[in-house]
Amino acid sequence: MITLTLLHPLQDIPVQSWTFDDEPVIRIGRATDNHVVLYSAVVSRHHVEVRRNEVTWDVLNLGSNGTYLDGKRVNQTPIIDGAVIRLARSGPKIQIRIDSAPLTEKQKAYLEKERSLTPSGSEPSKDTLLIEKNREAQKQASVPPNSPSASPPEDEGPSTRPDLNPS
Known part of the structure; x- marks a missing residue:
């Protein structure tokens, strides 16, 4: 199970939450065909996907204004429970809560490997x-x-x- 929580822009308190039990891909954006619809001028129609892979969850940026994790722009990167992503530099913030069993050694190794590359999960520019x-x-x-x-x-x-x- 994964829960996405829209945070208040000034106080980081929950405004709205969405919980998904079996979705392998969760789409976030302005268009009404997304799982999470956010009406903001800086959010693209299809802005970001949260995807389950075999060991963890990844964030995949699709938006022209970017997706940020810990203040750094990311293209695709694994995420951990409690991570907060921001859609565009000044857009909405979403906290991601992953309700699952503790990470296995395989999951920990995967996360460490991916995080050691760069925040975008690619070779350094x-x-x-x-x-x-x-x-x-x-x-x-x-x-x-x-x-x-x-x-x-x-x-x-x-x-x-x-x-x-x-x-």
């Missing part, structure tokens, strides 16, 4: 590699961890700093 390279350089330069330059950029677009753009 050039931007990700550049951010990692920048983090390593900052560590070697002994930059204090709370300084503004020690934080990676939050925007996923190209950096406005010339020293971070590849030549």
